[in-house]
Amino acid sequence: MNSKVALFKLPPIPAVLLSIISVQGGAAIAKGLFPLLGAGGTASVRIGFSALILVLAVRPKLGQLKAEQWRAVAPYGIVLGIMNLLFYCALARVPMGLAVTLEFIGPLVLALAGSRRALDILWVVLAGAGIALITPWSGKGIDLLGLFFALAAGGCWAIYILLSQRAGAQLPGQLAVTVGMLFAALPVLPIGLIEGNLFSMTPFMLLLGLLLAIFSSVLPFSLEMQALRTMPSRTFSILMSLEPAVAALAGWWLLGEQLKSGQWLAVVCIVAASSGAALTAKQTLPPLGSE
Numbered sequence: 001m002n003s004k005v006a007l008f009k010l011p012p013i014p015a016v017l018l019s020i021i022s023v024q025g026g027a028a029i030a031k032g033l034f035p036l037l038g039a040g041g042t043a044s045v046r047i048g049f050s051a052l053i054l055v056l057a058v059r060p061k062l063g064q065l066k067a068e069q070w071r072a073v074a075p076y077g078i079v080l081g082i083m084n085l086l087f088y089c090a091l092a093r094v095p096m097g098l099a100v101t102l103e104f105i106g107p108l109v110l111a112l113a114g115s116r117r118a119l120d121i122l123w124v125v126l127a128g129a130g131i132a133l134i135t136p137w138s139g140k141g142i143d144l145l146g147l148f149f150a151l152a153a154g155g156c157w158a159i160y161i162l163l164s165q166r167a168g169a170q171l172p173g174q175l176a177v178t179v180g181m182l183f184a185a186l187p188v189l190p191i192g193l194i195e196g197n198l199f200s201m202t203p204f205m206l207l208l209g210l211l212l213a214i215f216s217s218v219l220p221f222s223l224e225m226q227a228l229r230t231m232p233s234r235t236f237s238i239l240m241s242l243e244p245a246v247a248a249l250a251g252w253w254l255l256g257e258q259l260k261s262g263q264w265l266a267v268v269c270i271v272a273a274s275s276g277a278a279l280t281a282k283q284t285l286p287p288l289g290s291e
Helices: 012-058 067-091 096-103 105-112 118-134 144-170 173-195 203-228 233-240 243-255 261-280
Strands: none
Touching: 012 067, 012 096, 012 173, 012 203, 012 233, 012 243, 067 096, 067 144, 067 173, 096 105, 096 118, 096 144, 096 243, 096 261, 105 118, 105 144, 105 261, 118 261, 144 173, 173 203, 203 233, 233 261, 243 261
16 A cells, blocks of 8 residues: 555565455454454444544545446445455354355456467366365265355456456545445444444454454555565466465464365365466456455
């Protein structure tokens, strides 16, 4: 972001890797809050604190925004909120590695959409194999609703990438993210309030919520924007393709989530498809922040 938000500077590759680790650490914190706040309450806390921190850091002059800027940033922010809510609903039901792996299908489909090159068929086959390996064909084991939420979050992620281009064309990146986060609260906060658990938060839960916002939103956004100033978007996309594997390892190490051999193979297939598509793409879509 700008100097107000970027707390320290790192070389681009370590910045992206730290961003990936930060996001997965935030996801682990979120899973710890689910029994206390539910998925909706946890998403509300994350987005609420993230919006507050970003507003204090960026200090957007909302009164100076033009009508076309509002029209660009509003849908971007709303989709961002829905994406986070769906992802947390998935996290509440399936292991972290599988949720992130399936969510990556959305950006991957977007990257390959309209391609007619033979090489891209390989990435489609690899991604399809990954989905097939994750799918519980017997109807037992992995929660089907959780898989649906993860895929729906991936669909929102693809839409979010397209909308972020439009918002980024109208507003500077840090301003678009800040105002977008305010709109992200609109579809999420009512669900958190309806669940009712937000009214019984303790100081310790508030601290966890603050850490969740920092690790899941504020720090990754800052690091990614810092890296994208000097890193080619293709390199950025390839590094971000490691996220499902990092999520699976973080879930195993931090949460004790065990994946079966077929599920690990699914993660490998989708990571290979995503990184391969980024490596061979003629043009990459630069994302405006992470999920």
